[in-house]
Amino acid sequence: MSRSKKNKRNSNNNRSVPAKSAGIRPSKSLGQNFLTDEEVIREIVEGSNISKETFVIEIGPGTGALTLPLAERAGHVTAVELDERVIPGLRVKTFSLGNVDIIHEDILKVDLEALISENLAKYGLKEVRIVGNLPYYITTPIIMKLLEEETGAASITVMMQKEVADRIAAEPGTKPAGAITYSVHYYAEVSRITDVGRESFYPVPKVDSAVLRLDLREEHPVKVADEDLYFNCIKAGFSHRRKTLLNSLMSLGGYEKAEIERALTAAGIEPERRAESLSMEEFAKLADSLGGINCETSKN
Ligand code: SAM
Numbered sequence: 001m002s003r004s005k006k007n008k009r010n011s012n013n014n015r016s017v018p019a020k021s022a023g024i025r026p027s028k029s030l031g032q033n034f035l036t037d038e039e040v041i042r043e044i045v046e047g048s049n050i051s052k053e054t055f056v057i058e059i060g061p062g063t064g065a066l067t068l069p070l071a072e073r074a075g076h077v078t079a080v081e082l083d084e085r086v087i088p089g090l091r092v093k094t095f096s097l098g099n100v101d102i103i104h105e106d107i108l109k110v111d112l113e114a115l116i117s118e119n120l121a122k123y124g125l126k127e128v129r130i131v132g133n134l135p136y137y138i139t140t141p142i143i144m145k146l147l148e149e150e151t152g153a154a155s156i157t158v159m160m161q162k163e164v165a166d167r168i169a170a171e172p173g174t175k176p177a178g179a180i181t182y183s184v185h186y187y188a189e190v191s192r193i194t195d196v197g198r199e200s201f202y203p204v205p206k207v208d209s210a211v212l213r214l215d216l217r218e219e220h221p222v223k224v225a226d227e228d229l230y231f232n233c234i235k236a237g238f239s240h241r242r243k244t245l246l247n248s249l250m251s252l253g254g255y256e257k258a259e260i261e262r263a264l265t266a267a268g269i270e271p272e273r274r275a276e277s278l279s280m281e282e283f284a285k286l287a288d289s290l291g292g293i294n295c296e297t298s299k300n
Contacts, residue, residue, distance in 0.1 A: 023089075026203055030083050031135025035159075037067040037200035039100065040067055044211055045069045047193035048131050048157040055116065055125040059107050059132030059142060059158075064093050066133060067180060071097045075125040080107045099123075107142055112151045117246060128152065133159040136205070140164070140180060147187040147214070155189070156214040163196065165210035173279040180240040183231065186221065189215035223283035230287040237275030237283070245278075246271035255293065263289040 026032040035041055044066060050056055054074050061067040061079035062088055071077045071094060078101045081087060087104055094100035103110070116128050130153050135144055139160045146156050160168075168184050169192050170176035184190060192209040198204050225228040231254060240248040249260045264271045267285035269278065278286070 024086055027083060029137075029166065031060075031137045031205060032062060032083070033133075033205045034062050035133055035200060036202045037196070040194065040196050040200050040211075041065055041069055041242070043194045044131065044133075044157060044159065045073060047211065047213055048129055048154060049213075050074045050129050050131075053126040055119045055123065055128045057112070057115065057128065057130045057153075059130065060135055061090055064090050066131065067094060067100060068097070071100045072129060075099065076119060077101070078103060078119060080105050080110055082106050108138065108145060112146070116151055116153070127154045128155040129154055131158070132244045136161050136207075143168075143180075143214075144183065147184065147216075149170040150187075153216060155216065157193065157211065158214075159196065159209050159211045161212045162208040165192070165212050169210075169212060171231055173277060173282075175276055176275045179234050179275075182234045183281060184214060185280065188216050190214055222280045224284045224287050226287060226291050229291055230284060233287045233290065234275070234283055235277070241275065243274075244272045244291075245269065245275060248275060254289075255290070259293050260290070264292055266292075 015170070024032075026034065045121045048056075048070070050070065050073050052073070052075050056070050056074040058067055058070060058077055058079040061081050062083075067077060067079050076099045079090070079292055080103045081090070084104050087102055090102050094102070119125070120128065128151065132142075139158075143156070143158065143160075146153070164180075166176060167178045167180055169190050170178075170181045172182050172185055191213045193213055196209040196211065198206070198208050200209075233249065236249050236252045237245055238248070239251045245264060246257065246261055249255070249264075250257060252260075255263075257264065261271050263286060266289040267282065269282055269286060
């Protein structure tokens with residue numbers, strides 16, 4: 001049964017206290033759709049693999065639907081919230097647990113490395129896991145920050161719009177894949193925890209959601225000489241999905257068409273192919289062979 005149908009049927013059984021009664025008028029611009037479904041909350045907390053040895057960073061605690069159940073399982077929780085209106089209520093709710101800090105900050109500006117090293121040392125904890133029901137408007141920048149900063153976190157468990165989750169969870173080299181698929185899979189293994197119907201939130205958003213867990217890899221699945229060039233090739237390849245790779249890679253800038261064709265051929269890739277048909281290994285070979293052209297040019 002789809003999550004959405006299940007929620008419709010159970011709509012009166014699984015509801016916790018909605019944010020409305022916490023006196024908070026949800027802000028659209030902050031992406032505030034508060035979770036109201038106890039079963040989804042349980043699935044996220046269980047799917048996050050946290051224990052008493054875990055330091056949890058929660059992104060966007062809102063009125064605390066996830067914060068309390070996370071704190072019951074974790075060694076310590078630091079929740080980062082941009083909306084100052086919810087912070088006093090959250091502090092009251094979590095005070096008696098004794099293992100929750102609330103930081104009033106934009107998650108995109110937080111120095112994660114410092115936050116993590118300070119808390120692991122202070123509470124003698126062994127690992128870090130990041131959890132959040134993300135605001136839709138900045139899902140991708142948040143995920144990319146968490147991955148690119150290579151913080152040493154063991155996993156990132158996040159709720160997002162279903163279409164974005166489908167894209168991220170797609171296998172590289174298949175039709176549903178996009179540039180973000182290759183970026184995320186470079187850093188993490190992706191598992192789908194659950195699909196969540198829109199009725200599980202207050203207010204009800206216009207889209208359904210899904211929860212993914214990204215388990216950070218110890219080693220990247222492909223080796224490249226120049227990471228920036230690798231990601232730029234992926235971005236350029238997907239910049240015009242319907243164009244051939246030969247044409248879409250022209251948006252990289254700085255290369256003649258003949259050079260791109262030469263790099264594609266050297267990497268064993270037909271210039272007529274489309275970006276989504278390439279494996280991660282093929283993008284890596286392409287970046288390395290384009291990098292070779294850069295070296296030749298700078299020598300001449
Ligand atoms: N965790 C709560 C829940 O599940 O009910 C709220 C989730 S709501 C989808 C997203 C939360 O992220 C909101 O509380 C919002 O204020 C907060 N938020 C939005 N932008 C943020 C940012 N840049 N940094 C930190 N929190 C942010």
